[in-house]
Amino acid sequence: MKILLPVNKNIFSPAVLVSYTALILVASLIPLNLPQKDYFFSPDKLLHVFFYILLAFLATNLFFCKAKSYPGLKGFLYSFCLGLLIEGIQYFLPYRSFEAYDLLANLLGSLAGSRLKVV
Template sequence: MVKKILLPASILYTLTLIIASLITLKAVPSLGSSFDDKIYHIVAYTGLAFLWTSTYKPFKTRYIPFVVFFLSAFLGFILELLQYLVNPNRTYDTYDLIANGLGAMFGTLIAVQINVYKLK
């Protein structure tokens, strides 16, 4: 049952992330930290990489986690550039790129570890 909804959930999450990255967001809740934006980026890309890594069994093809990690980080890079080019209210931020990459790494590693645990 869960396997059947992973692909649509991954696609929907990706589209939502793309839209949220390109529109002007108002009234984003504060976490009370000076790094709220970076935390949001890490969480968003952790979810992205986790969903896509879980969608494709990484042990059927061993390179899937690497592909998911790089594509998730690349999407973060493209969206940062598009924010700068498309929306005058959004800006390019190198630290956002780092946060996106960290999130992609965390999500991929968590999904791989869950799959390793399932195999034991």
């Protein structure tokens, strides 16, 4: 079931998507001194879900406005692959770490965001 939202369609530009993607990249790769959480229901994971809902929402609706073929799938793949790439990079950074629960939160956010479509 797709959820329809009334939104100004001018926000679905490549510049907005690239800017938001850059924000997620920077926020995910800078050094942080936060304690490791090895459970899913933490504020960190809820932020992951929220950020990836918005990312997939922006990507899906940009693809809908531009191409119209499989925008939900493209939006999902864009956002989830970004999350997968970031987690892979974090594995090799000494000040960050790969977390499977982060990847799960990214997946859930990507799925939810790719189902949202504007009217």
